[in-house]
Amino acid sequence: MTSNSRPTRWLGVGTALLATLLSGCKGGILDPKGPIGADEKSLILTATFLMLLVVVPVIVMTLVFAWKYRASNTAAVYTPKWAHSTKIEVVVWTIPVIIVIGLAILAWETTHKLDPYRPLESDKAPIKVDVVALNWKWLFIYPDLGIATVNQLAFPKDTPVNFRITSDVAMNSFFIPQLGGQIYAMAGMETKLHLLANEAGSYDGMSANYSGAGFSGMKFKAIATETPEDFQAWVAKVKAQATPLDAQAYLALAQPSENNPPAYFTAAEPRLFDAVMHKYMAGRQSLAATDDDLKLAALSKALCEPVAATKE
Numbered sequence: 422m423t424s425n426s427r428p429t430r431w432l433g434v435g436t437a438l439l440a441t442l443l444s445g446c447k448g449g450i451l452d453p454k455g456p457i458g459a460d461e462k463s464l465i466l467t468a469t470f471l472m473l474l475v476v477v478p479v480i481v482m483t484l485v486f487a488w489k490y491r492a493s494n495t496a497a498v499y500t501p502k503w504a505h506s507t508k509i510e511v512v513v514w515t516i517p518v519i520i521v522i523g524l525a526i527l528a529w530e531t532t533h534k535l536d537p538y539r540p541l542e543s544d545k546a547p548i549k550v551d552v553v554a555l556n557w558k559w560l561f562i563y564p565d566l567g568i569a570t571v572n573q574l575a576f577p578k579d580t581p582v583n584f585r586i587t588s589d590v591a592m593n594s595f596f597i598p599q600l601g602g603q604i605y606a607m608a609g610m611e612t613k614l615h616l617l618a619n620e621a622g623s624y625d626g627m628s629a630n631y632s633g634a635g636f637s638g639m640k641f642k643a644i645a646t647e648t649p650e651d652f653q654a655w656v657a658k659v660k661a662q663a664t665p666l667d668a669q670a671y672l673a674l675a676q677p678s679e680n681n682p683p684a685y686f687t688a689a690e691p692r693l694f695d696a697v698m699h700k701y702m703a704g705r706q707s708l709a710a711t712d713d714d715l716k717l718a719a720l721s722k723a724l725c726e727p728v729a730a731t732k733e
Contacts (some may be wrong), residue, residue, distance in 0.1 A: 448624075449599070453599055453601060475517060550584050552606065553589055556675075557639040564691055566656055568686065572642070573642055573683035586606045600618055608701050610698070618645035621646060659685040700721045700722075
């Protein structure tokens with residue numbers, strides 16, 4: 422092998438190493454498939470670049486100064502009583518202040534722009550999905566379609582998805598990295614998230630908050646269909662394979678289980694999500710003033726009952 426081939430070989434090794442490192446970005450927050458994810462990626466890269474404007478020069482100057490003023494370098498100027506330099510003070514204060522101001526403006530604008538509670542602008546009607554975190558699976562209820570699923574979520578691409586999120590167990594964190602956003606699911610509380618996918622595909626979803634022994638299997642697939650017709654075909658498949666999800670079926674589903682495969686249900690009860698949330702607010706039931714409130718209170722009470730024994 423000639424010496425001329427060495428640069429080419431090292432270039433190849435470097436390219437392979439870079440490709441290997443960048444392959445870790447695939448499927449994560451640095452590989453967005455929706456506008457929220459893209460804006461969050463831009464924010465992360467911009468903030469990182471601004472901070473590197475300070476970090477990189479500091480690292481370089483530390484190495485340069487250590488080399489220049491080493492004990493064996495007798496050519497360097499020795500000033501043991503040096504204490505102040507106006508030029509250095511101006512540099513070390515002015516640049517960080519400018520960067521902090523820039524980061525503050527960026528954080529202010531993006532905090533409001535990427536507010537998870539802020540509905541997304543679109544000429545298409547949003548898909549509504551109620552999300553309930555269980556041990557250790559995700560329940561997705563489509564209140565307008567009368568269906569529910571476990572560990573599988575679907576919606577058409579280019580269509581906003583409005584999530585209402587709660588938990589029937591410990592605190593979890595609802596997260597689809599490629600679509601952006603991450604928000605907590607807490608018992609007795611409702612949080613909201615608005616997402617959109619502008620590319621069809623199947624994206625990983627998870628809980629980003631440790632919640633016990635089955636946490637590692639608490640994952641799901643978020644499927645963005647190519648067309649609305651594909652989504653309707655998925656809805657028809659769910660209805661064809663579904664089983665009823667009433668109060669007793671929900672109580673059985675809510676029992677802890679790990680590594681759950683997708684499951685389909687018909688969710689004829691439109692108050693299920695609210696009932697799950699209200700079961701942690703027992704005093705709220707006495708405030709029922711309408712027939713609908715009374716039905717919700719009754720369902721909440723039913724969800725607090727012990728699970729019926731399974732007949733063998």
